[in-house]
Each structure stands twice: as structure tokens, then as C-alpha cells.
Amino acid sequence: MGVETAQRPNTEVRPSDTPLVSMRNIQKHFGSLHALRGASVEVHPGEVVALVGDNGAGKSTLVKVMAGVHAMDSGEYLFEGKPVHVSKPTDATELGIQTVYQDLSLCHNLDAVQNLFLGRELTGPRWGGRRIRRAESEVRAREVLTRMRLGGMSLTRPVGAMSGGQRQNIAIARSILWTPKVVILDEPTAALSHSAAESVSKLIRTLADQGLGIVVVSHDIHHFVVNSTDRIEVMRLGANVASFKSSEVTGEQVVNAMVGGNVGVNLAG
Amino acid sequence: MAHVAPDAPAVRRRSFSELLTSEFRALPIVLGLVVLWIFFAAQSDVFLTPRNLSNLLVQSTVVGIMALGLMFVLLVAEIDLSVAAINGLTSVFMAKIIVEYGFSPWIAIPIAVLLGAGIGSLSARWVTYVGVPSFVVTLGLGLALNGLQLILLPETARYSLSGTGLERIALTSISGPWAWLVLAIGIGAFAALVLSNVASRRKAGLEIPFLQGVVLPIGAAAAFGILVVAILTAHQGIPLVVLIFAILLGIGGYVLQETQFGLFLYAVGNNAEAARRNGVNVAGLKMAAFAIAGGVAALAGIIAASRTLGVGVFSGGGVGGGTLLLESIAAAVIGGVSLFGGRGAIYAALLGALVIGTVSNGLNLMGVENEIRLIVTGFLLVLAVSIDRLIEKATGQQSF
Structure with a gap:
């Protein structure tokens, strides 16, 4: 086991x-x-x-x-x-088993938090139109990034405005977000x-x-x-x-x- | 008030150029609008009167609502060239079942909106399953719908809607204390939204930018609302069509800014493949976007029919969509929505429609011919996108 x-x-x-x-x-x-x-x-x-x-x-x-x-x-x-x-x-x-593809599969118009949770957002109830629980998402994103020693990364800048290395790091962070x-x-x-x-x-x-x-x-x-x-x-x-x-x-x-x-x-x- | 814990990560001060490509993206459009207003106020004494400004707002609603619906399609990097035809066909269909079959407007209106949404989702299915670009599908569909609209019309080529009760949409205004009550409800809803975000940030132990995150948005919304309502009540009150537009803007803003669906629209518009790999149902999402555009276009058609007290060949901008189609697209683009997808906020529909409405209204007051209006609107469209590009070049920041 x-x-x-x-x-x-x-x-x-x-x-x-x-x-x-x-x-x-x-x-x-x-x-x-x-x-x-x-x-x-x-x-x-x-x-x-x-x-x-x-x-x-x-x-x-x-x-x-x-x-x-x-x-x-x-x-x-x-x-x-x-x-x-x-x-x-x-x-x-x-x-x-998580995969990080070569093209990284990131949305450049979204920020780090939005990319980390893309498709698996923490959301509120259906009657509220599945409102995104942004604050909780930010806390979890910060935890994962800190664990990866990337604590200083901006959570609110669009990923498209970041460097190639930072994007690669976000793609990897996304893969390990779900342990x-x-x-x-x-x-x-x-x-x-x-x-x-x-x-x-x-x-x-x-x-x-x-x-x-x-x-x-x-x-x-x-x-x-x-x-x-x-x-x-x-x-x-x-x-x-x-x-x-x-x-x-x-x-x-x-x-x-x-x-x-x-x-x-x-x-x- | 909101003190930041000393061990919280420092907030990086952002340069003005960075803000200009993010939070303050609307600034050039707002400035442009102010310039236009100053210009027209200098040309005509009538322009800044409450009566004329009320008219201007009412005149902008149909294009504004069309642009608002179209935004959803533009965000997912598609286009719907049939929205004006949907607008025309559904309003004629609605008029037909009211006039010839005696339907109550209360039933005919939802049927028309559903019909519009149905047509929109059909073109989306064609786009996603057959793989024909939306540009082609909706261009063809628009022409076909124009033909259908003509077939539905009687030999007089017009249905009059006076006396059906539908005219009340355009004639109703909310005046006096009721207008202020409506405003208070609107600001209250917005403040509740902002404060609930603040509460959840506090609960999560995150820092709260009190001035930027609470005082500024609520204060700005309240100031803007009070100004608009003051102008409107100085004339006849809040016209119902303006209120409908405002409610749609509120709902649209909430959906785009706060919900998972809204986020998916932006994600798909920027990188559909990435969204798909992350579990987003891209085809379903596009269908919803087209359905929204179609349903909202039908609603705009109903409002237009109510204002003109009837429908005819001219409904929906006439054959080919006429200026209604082009102005709806132009309004969204002037407001900052990208034709390449993934970019644009809800205010685009309002600001874009106001720019177009202002030009039309102002030139009209100056006694300038319609031809000139088209030329000026065309130039403003190119100018708005050019300014966007120039800001990007000058600051080296790409705006999203």
C-alpha cells in the first residue's frame, strides 16, 4: 500500500x-x-x-x-x-497523477489564482450562480506557492504579464494544488x-x-x-x-x- | 480603520501605466466621453438640459443592450452577426402573435426572448459541432432571418402596437421618491456585494485595501447613480427602459465578475484548449453565450418596438442589420471588448453605447446630416481601438 x-x-x-x-x-x-x-x-x-x-x-x-x-x-x-x-x-x-503540458495550458488573461483553480474553482451555492470564493482560493494558492518556495509571487497580475519561468512555476503549482x-x-x-x-x-x-x-x-x-x-x-x-x-x-x-x-x-x- | 497586519506581504505599488492597462482601462473612454460632452455643450445650449440627457440615455439603451448581449459571444472569441436580425425577427413574431392571435404581451414577451435565445443556441451548435466559423454561420443565418421577418409581416409591411399595452414599456417612468428608492436599492445591492467580499477576506485573514476596495467603488457608484437620477428626475424620472438596461448591466456585471460561468467565458476566450483540458465544457459554454446574446437581442427588439409603437421591415435595423448591427458591435469594441476574445468588462456596453448615442444626439442638435454621423462614429471606433494599442505600446504592458 x-x-x-x-x-x-x-x-x-x-x-x-x-x-x-x-x-x-x-x-x-x-x-x-x-x-x-x-x-x-x-x-x-x-x-x-x-x-x-x-x-x-x-x-x-x-x-x-x-x-x-x-x-x-x-x-x-x-x-x-x-x-x-x-x-x-x-x-x-x-x-x-498530474500532468504539466509543454504549452502549460494557462490562460494569459487570468491571474495566478484563477489559473491555479481553473475548472475546479471553489464556488458558492448554485442559487448565487456559483459565485467564486475568491478569498479562500487566495489563501490556498498562497499556501501552495509558499510550499513551493514561491511565496513572493503576485496573485493578482495576469499571467500573460509574467515571465516564462514564472508561468512554468504556476503551471507546476497548479498540478500540485490537489496534492x-x-x-x-x-x-x-x-x-x-x-x-x-x-x-x-x-x-x-x-x-x-x-x-x-x-x-x-x-x-x-x-x-x-x-x-x-x-x-x-x-x-x-x-x-x-x-x-x-x-x-x-x-x-x-x-x-x-x-x-x-x-x-x-x-x-x- | 483597516490596518494591515505587520507580517502581511507588502502590497507592491503599481505604476500608473500598469493601472491604465488593468483597473483604469475605462479611463480613456470616460475622458473621451467628457470631451465629446464638452464639445457638444459648447455647440448647443440644449445638449446639457435634463430633457436632452434623458433622451440621450433612452436613445442609447437599444444599442447598449444589444452590445451587452453580444459581449458574451465576443468574450469567447466568437461573433454573432445575426443579433440584429434576431432582434427584428423576434419583435415581428411577438407583434404577430399579439395582434393576430391575441396573445397577452406578458406571454408574448417571454416567448420572443426564448425564441431569440433558441436561435442563438442553434447557431452555436452549428459553430461547435459542424466547425463552421461563427462569422459565416451567423452572417448566413442573419440573412435568412431577415427573409423570415419579411414573410411574417402582413401586406401592409407593418404591425402597429398602439393599444396593445406594449407601448407602456417606453412610456413608463419612475419619478419622484420612487426614483430615489430604486437608486437606494441598487446602491444597497452593490454595497452588499462589496461588503460580503470584504467579510470573506477578513475571515480568511487576508488584507483589505479599505480605500481602494470599499470606499472608492461604493462611493463612485453612489455618486454616479445620484448624478444620473438627479438629471433624470429633473425631467420625467427614470424611464423604464433605462432601468431595464441598468438591471441588465448589474446582472451582467455580477455574472462576469463574480461567477464561475463568467470566469469560464474569459478563460475560453483566451485559451479554449487550456480550458478544455481543465474540464471546462467549451461547447456548452459557447452555446450559453450565444443564447444570452440572442435572448438579450430579442429583449432589445421588444424595447425598440415599444418605442416606435410598431414593427416592420425596419425592425432590427432592416435587411442586413443595417446600422443597428454595426453600432452594437462598435459599442462593445469602443467600450474595450476585444474581437479576439477574453477581454472586456461590463461597463463596455454602457460606455460604448453612450459614445455612439452622444455622437448621434449631439450632431442631431447641431443639425448635421446623418451621413456625417456615420463618418464620425466610424472614426471614433478606429480611434478607440488605436488609443488602446498606443497605450499598450507606450507602457509596454499588454492589457487583458
């Missing part, structure tokens, strides 16, 4: 034996395209796992299966050790300046330290993946080809594995 899982703030949570999510031997076809050929990934509490690979390697498809956007054809999907059926996005969110156990991040540093990417990396580590499992899809091998994750899963042609501990590998080696160069560094298994 999920005894060792999230919600233990400020304690050093080390990867436990039961992974939060474990996907094994996943197969997925899109018509004649064989997108996933026995792909696997698992993430433990407090762990940041990077999924890397060339375009078309299947990493995006794999996380979309995890998030319930695509249903898998066959394979094993375990959540906290138990088999689960995830075929639509709400299945995943109900388990506690998930796993957060999937799609290219979180892609469009960011070096310093903004640094702050997002820090934020991801903060979340992992609070016991969340983080799955990151990224092309930013040399900076972000090697320096800011715990484990790297390399995919090629819909299957896993290598697995590294981030602290024991260089960017070169990861890239080699991605393009199928030097498979001698394969430490998997």
Missing part, C-alpha cells in the same frame, strides 16, 4: 521499494504505427526520472499512456503496487532562459524532496537531465535501450545511447 508515499513534508524521502507508478512491457499502436514496443518506466516517491530519446522514440506516448490521454493496447500498469485501469485523463488524476503523488512534466525547461531553467530545476527538486514522484520528458540532456534528475531512461523506437543513474553518467553517454551509438555504457538490468 501507499504507506511510504507522498505527503511527508520536509523529511528526506529516499526511493522506497514500492514504486508509485510501474509500467511494464507497454504496447501501443496507432493504426499501422507501432509506437510502443514493450516500453517500461517506474517512479518511486522522492525520485525524479527523466525520459529521453530522439523524436519518435515513444517517450511522449509513454507519458500520455501514464496520464490517461492514450489507452495502452497491452502491458502492465501498477499504481502503488496494485494493477489499475487508466484509460482517460480523469482516471489518472483520480489516482493522483498529487506523481507529476509528469513535458519539456519543463524547453522555452526558458538559463536562470529560469535553474529555478524550475530547484522547484522540481523541492517537490521530490516532499515525497512526490516526478517524471520528466526532456531534450535538455546536458544541463537539466544530467544535473537535475535521479535516473534516466533512454528510449529508442518505442522501447527502453538504456537506464542510467544521473550522477554516474555524462551528457555524451546519454546522447550516444539515444542515437544508438555506444551501447557499451548500458547499465540497465
Whole structure:
């Protein structure tokens, strides 16, 4: 069971034996395209796992299966050790799996609080036209942002007036507002300046330290993946080809594995 | 009074330019309106008389109400070019069932409004399910409705509504102490809303900007209301049509500013895909927006019919919507509603309609021809949007 899982703030949570999510031997076809050929990934509490690979390697498809956007054809999907059926996005969110898409899905004309709660507003009764309980929303938003060490962020400026890094942070904050156990991040540093990417990396580590499992899809091998994750899963042609501990590998080696160069560094298994 | 706890996060002082693109976005339009009024007051002694200002307000209501309904559609980044045709068709339909079938106005009016809402939601369904742009769907629908309007009319091409009781909408005014009572109720409702927000902020332990958040809005609303009611009661009292417009503005403002539905309109208008991913029923929301625009357009049609004591080919601006359609869109845009969605506040309908009504009324007093009025209105439309853009450029702030 999920005894060792999230919600233990400020304690050093080390990867436990039961992974939060474990996907094994996943197969997925899109018509004649064989997108996933026995792909696997698992993430433990407090762990940041990077999924890397060339375009078309299947990493995006794999996380979309995890998030319930695509249903898998066959394979094993375990959540906290138990088999689960995830075929639509709400299945995943109900388990506690949140996704931050690359385009962030923010409304630039709304402020941080409105974006954080979008679609899940705290509202009053129906007869009042579901009036938004703004004050309570602000308090909860401030709590989450403070937990993410983003306490100074303006709650009332339109998100469109903020920097790319701040927007990325708001998108991540939205995903953890509902205390998930796993957060999937799609290219979180892609469009960011070096310093903004640094702050997002820090934020991801903060979340992992609070016991969340983080799955990151990224092309930013040399900076972000090697320096800011715990484990790297390399995919090629819909299957896993290598697995590294981030602290024991260089960017070169990861890239080699991605393009199928030097498979001698394969430490998997 | 409201002291801020010392450990509360400091409120960042916002620059004037930032305010100009957010809370004070209405400032240029209000200033423009003041300039127009000064100009026309200098041209005509009659312009600032209570009688003329009352007329001006009454003349602005139909366009204002149309713009108010249209705003809901514009906010979700769609457009409804059939609102004027809906206005015309539903008012002719209402007149037909009153005159030919003996319906009571009490029944005919709600039927007309529901018909307008139904037509609006139909075009929304076409837009969202078939995927044809709303621009095309409603352009075609508008022409079709114009044709239907002509078919519904009798051979005389006109239904007279005098003696049906409907004329009372335009003829009724609330005068004397009743006018002030109405104002007191209005201000009381607004103050209750503001104070309930303050109460919930206090309960949540949040800071309360007493001057900006309480005194200023209630004070401004009261001052504005007293001024308007003083002018109106100096003539004949509050015309019922003006009161209807004011009530619609109040309801619209509440919906847009306070409710989840209102927030969803802004969200969908800015990023429909994001809203969809977050669980917003985008198609349903658009249908509601079009239904509101259609129903409100029908209501405006009823008021217009009451003012002209009848309906005919001219109802709803005539074939193609005529100037009614263009002025309704122009009013919303002059008031600061974006045609690209997600932007605009409820005051847009009031201010935009007042600008258009002022130009029309003032030029009329000066004895200027109708052609000139169109030219001036057209220029003001472009000018209003240009000023918006120039402010954005000059301040480097994008306004939302």
C-alpha cells in the first residue's frame, strides 16, 4: 500500500521499494504505427526520472499512456503496487497523477489564482450562480506557492504579464494544488532562459524532496537531465535501450545511447 | 480603520501605466466621453438640459443592450452577426402573435426572448459541432432571418402596437421618491456585494485595501447613480427602459465578475484548449453565450418596438442589420471588448453605447446630416481601438 508515499513534508524521502507508478512491457499502436514496443518506466516517491530519446522514440506516448490521454493496447500498469485501469485523463488524476503540458495550458488573461483553480474553482451555492470564493482560493494558492518556495509571487497580475519561468512555476503549482503523488512534466525547461531553467530545476527538486514522484520528458540532456534528475531512461523506437543513474553518467553517454551509438555504457538490468 | 497586519506581504505599488492597462482601462473612454460632452455643450445650449440627457440615455439603451448581449459571444472569441436580425425577427413574431392571435404581451414577451435565445443556441451548435466559423454561420443565418421577418409581416409591411399595452414599456417612468428608492436599492445591492467580499477576506485573514476596495467603488457608484437620477428626475424620472438596461448591466456585471460561468467565458476566450483540458465544457459554454446574446437581442427588439409603437421591415435595423448591427458591435469594441476574445468588462456596453448615442444626439442638435454621423462614429471606433494599442505600446504592458 501507499504507506511510504507522498505527503511527508520536509523529511528526506529516499526511493522506497514500492514504486508509485510501474509500467511494464507497454504496447501501443496507432493504426499501422507501432509506437510502443514493450516500453517500461517506474517512479518511486522522492525520485525524479527523466525520459529521453530522439523524436519518435515513444517517450511522449509513454507519458500520455501514464496520464490517461492514450489507452495502452497491452502491458502492465501498477499504481502503488496494485494493477489499475487508466484509460482517460480523469482516471489518472483520480489516482493522483498530474500532468504539466509543454504549452502549460494557462490562460494569459487570468491571474495566478484563477489559473491555479481553473475548472475546479471553489464556488458558492448554485442559487448565487456559483459565485467564486475568491478569498479562500487566495489563501490556498498562497499556501501552495509558499510550499513551493514561491511565496513572493503576485496573485493578482495576469499571467500573460509574467515571465516564462514564472508561468512554468504556476503551471507546476497548479498540478500540485490537489496534492498529487506523481507529476509528469513535458519539456519543463524547453522555452526558458538559463536562470529560469535553474529555478524550475530547484522547484522540481523541492517537490521530490516532499515525497512526490516526478517524471520528466526532456531534450535538455546536458544541463537539466544530467544535473537535475535521479535516473534516466533512454528510449529508442518505442522501447527502453538504456537506464542510467544521473550522477554516474555524462551528457555524451546519454546522447550516444539515444542515437544508438555506444551501447557499451548500458547499465540497465 | 483597516490596518494591515505587520507580517502581511507588502502590497507592491503599481505604476500608473500598469493601472491604465488593468483597473483604469475605462479611463480613456470616460475622458473621451467628457470631451465629446464638452464639445457638444459648447455647440448647443440644449445638449446639457435634463430633457436632452434623458433622451440621450433612452436613445442609447437599444444599442447598449444589444452590445451587452453580444459581449458574451465576443468574450469567447466568437461573433454573432445575426443579433440584429434576431432582434427584428423576434419583435415581428411577438407583434404577430399579439395582434393576430391575441396573445397577452406578458406571454408574448417571454416567448420572443426564448425564441431569440433558441436561435442563438442553434447557431452555436452549428459553430461547435459542424466547425463552421461563427462569422459565416451567423452572417448566413442573419440573412435568412431577415427573409423570415419579411414573410411574417402582413401586406401592409407593418404591425402597429398602439393599444396593445406594449407601448407602456417606453412610456413608463419612475419619478419622484420612487426614483430615489430604486437608486437606494441598487446602491444597497452593490454595497452588499462589496461588503460580503470584504467579510470573506477578513475571515480568511487576508488584507483589505479599505480605500481602494470599499470606499472608492461604493462611493463612485453612489455618486454616479445620484448624478444620473438627479438629471433624470429633473425631467420625467427614470424611464423604464433605462432601468431595464441598468438591471441588465448589474446582472451582467455580477455574472462576469463574480461567477464561475463568467470566469469560464474569459478563460475560453483566451485559451479554449487550456480550458478544455481543465474540464471546462467549451461547447456548452459557447452555446450559453450565444443564447444570452440572442435572448438579450430579442429583449432589445421588444424595447425598440415599444418605442416606435410598431414593427416592420425596419425592425432590427432592416435587411442586413443595417446600422443597428454595426453600432452594437462598435459599442462593445469602443467600450474595450476585444474581437479576439477574453477581454472586456461590463461597463463596455454602457460606455460604448453612450459614445455612439452622444455622437448621434449631439450632431442631431447641431443639425448635421446623418451621413456625417456615420463618418464620425466610424472614426471614433478606429480611434478607440488605436488609443488602446498606443497605450499598450507606450507602457509596454499588454492589457487583458
